[in-house]
Amino acid sequence: MIFVSHALPVNGDGVSITKDQLWAGLVMKANNALPFVSSMSSCTVIDRISDTVFDREIVLRDEAYTERITLQKPNRVVFTRIAGDVLGTIANEIEGDDDDLRLRFSFALVVSMAKPGSTEEEAYAEGMKADYLKAVESTIAAVRKMAEKTIAAA
Structure with missing residues (x-):
């Protein structure tokens, strides 16, 4: 199992963006991650279970996965991998307040095609960490652009 957490x-x-603006960006990313995750080539919502829970199919690094998304307003989005070669949980969490806002990503994943503790698992973990770091950075940048447009329109 690989585990990474970084804020x-x-x-x-x-x-500067607010918690509410950041939350709106996380909800957008949950519904369509393509603008946020450069290594993802497909993202389709396949089932809306409730207002806060839905399933989506994604293709990440040419591998297909099904994820159950749980929106825990106002500060946490959980992506639970329910089908694919890499299963586990990914979380995006808003921490702090508007004056000291942070976005944390964490994942705990089991890579079925790599032996635990192997160099293959380690390489996969490093790739995932790099991908998610980019995704968090692009999420922040996208929300910042939305805030700039709101300010310019006012």
Whole structure:
């Protein structure tokens, strides 16, 4: 099993965003991750179970997965892999307040095609960490752009 958890500051340079704006961005990413995750080539919602739970099919690094998404407003989105070669849980969490906002991503995954503790599993973990770090950075950037447009329109 591989486990990674990392938090990035949300505000600093440029337009500051609020928790509510960041939450809206996470909901957008949950529904369509393509603008946020460069290694993902397909993302389709296949079943809306409730207002806060839905399933989606994704293709990530040319591998197909089914994920159950759980929106835990106002600060956590959980992606539970329910089908594919890599199963487990991924979470995006909003931490802090508007003055010290952070976005944490965490994942605990089992890679079926790699022996636990092997160099293959380690390489997969490093690739996942790099992919998710990019996804968190692009999520923050996209939300910042939305906030800039809102300010410009006012």
